[in-house]
Amino acid sequence: MTRLEIVIGTKAWSSWSLRPWLALKATGEKFKETLIELRRPDTKARILKHSPAGFVPILKHGPLTVWESLAICEYLAEAFPRSGLWPADRAARAVARCVATEMHGGFAPLRAAMSMDVKARHPTPAIAPEVQANIARVTGIWRDCRKRFGARAKGAAGGPFLFGRFSVADCMYAPVTTRFTTYGVKLDPVSAAYVEAVAELPAMKAWIEAA
Numbered sequence: 001m002t003r004l005e006i007v008i009g010t011k012a013w014s015s016w017s018l019r020p021w022l023a024l025k026a027t028g029e030k031f032k033e034t035l036i037e038l039r040r041p042d043t044k045a046r047i048l049k050h051s052p053a054g055f056v057p058i059l060k061h062g063p064l065t066v067w068e069s070l071a072i073c074e075y076l077a078e079a080f081p082r083s084g085l086w087p088a089d090r091a092a093r094a095v096a097r098c099v100a101t102e103m104h105g106g107f108a109p110l111r112a113a114m115s116m117d118v119k120a121r122h123p124t125p126a127i128a129p130e131v132q133a134n135i136a137r138v139t140g141i142w143r144d145c146r147k148r149f150g151a152r153a154k155g156a157a158g159g160p161f162l163f164g165r166f167s168v169a170d171c172m173y174a175p176v177t178t179r180f181t182t183y184g185v186k187l188d189p190v191s192a193a194y195v196e197a198v199a200e201l202p203a204m205k206a207w208i209e210a211a
């Protein structure tokens with residue numbers, strides 16, 4: 001069996017590491033985890049030993065190295081199709097890719113104002129208009145996906161996640177659920193239920209306990 005290894009950063013802070021780590025856990029495959037603590041003098045040098053890009057996360061699968069979060073998730077979905085990391089339905093899969101990519105490339109004000117720290121709880125800050133707009137867009141995505149795809153995906157493929165069962169889309173938004181918890185952001189009932197569903201995921205619990 002070809003060996004899998006994922007190189008990640010500090011679990012309390014590294015949102016980009018969490019995303020593909022959850023995807024890898026969802027495959028059910030055994031893997032080696034290499035943790036590099038962030039914000040230390042030797043952090044960059046240690047990461048560069050694994051990838052010239054100089055950032056975590058990094059996936060190694062035999063001789064192959066994949067060094068970007070969404071690319072890792074895409075690779076895992078292709079390498080382990082039985083894991084169902086993308087919805088089986090073509091329309092749902094297209095929307096899942098849209099919302100995953102939007103999370104990957106957007107929401108800079110939210111990221112800056114509410115950094116990930118799964119060990120902390122902070123009073124809800126004064127929320128700037130651009131951050132509130134990000135929150136509104138994220139929760140709008142969650143409500144829309146749950147209504148159009150999650151809620152109708154009953155039966156064998158059903159579940160409490162954005163597209164019923166757990167997918168790459170949930171991997172991409174999982175760090176945001178922790179941010180909303182850390183900073184006490186008030187949420188509508190659908191969004192609050194989604195945050196709870198992600199928090200109850202065994203892999204998510206394991207990540208937070210390790211942090």
